[in-house]
Amino acid sequence: MFKTHTWILGFLGLIQATTLYGQPFRVVIDPGHGGPDEGTVFVHGATRLTEKEVTLQLAQRVAQQLLAQGIQVTLTRTTDQEVTLPRRTALANQLGADVFISIHMNSTHDSSLTEAEGVETYILNSTSDALSKRLARLENSVISQPTESPEQMDVALILKDLRLDANLSESKRLACSIQKSLVAATSKRPLFTKRNRGVKQALFHVLLGADMPSILVEAGFLSSPRDRALVTSPEGQTKMSQAIAQAVAEFQHRKNMKSRFAFNRCKVN
């Protein structure tokens, strides 16, 4: 009896770690920036904190958490190195990844937003929101990247449109799952918190080439003391990486009714 029970549990575990087609579920985690491209930088006195180091630490912790769940993980960079935006998704496509997650940190120097803190998660789409546009412009401006002309980018976007429909709703589901999980893990009262900055859309070049559900998470503001404390402490990093890994697991188990309910209530701004 005991043996049968163990066998059934083992079998269920095996199903859990595989997709419907029997392939292992594979996630590509993309720590934003790297090398000479530091991303946003917080400087105060002797303190200097760069987005590229925070995203790498978070990505490595997320990878550990996912591996512990039997999910295969690849990082687009494991050191402080420069990786062009197209190479990041090209790697995910090459590996046939099921999910692509780009991790970034936000910041603001706008005096009206000095209190800004919290999490926002993006999917690739056009937007009319000025702040989302501004953020996308910042994240797209990578140093020494072989840049494409605006016309080339438009062509790329049109081509992407052809593939977008298939991935858009799944990207939204992934984004909603990650947003909800990260906000819950980093807020005392998740339902009423200003830390929930929502699921949004913008034209992030790093998501452009992805052939799978893909999202970009702005995991916090380097300009916010609270967010800095979270992303630089081992406890905060563990909380956040667990939250992202749990959200991926929830996304993977598509038939989870709770997840579907949350998805139906999740708005993209």
Ligand SMILES: [Zn+2]
């Ligand atoms: Zn960034």
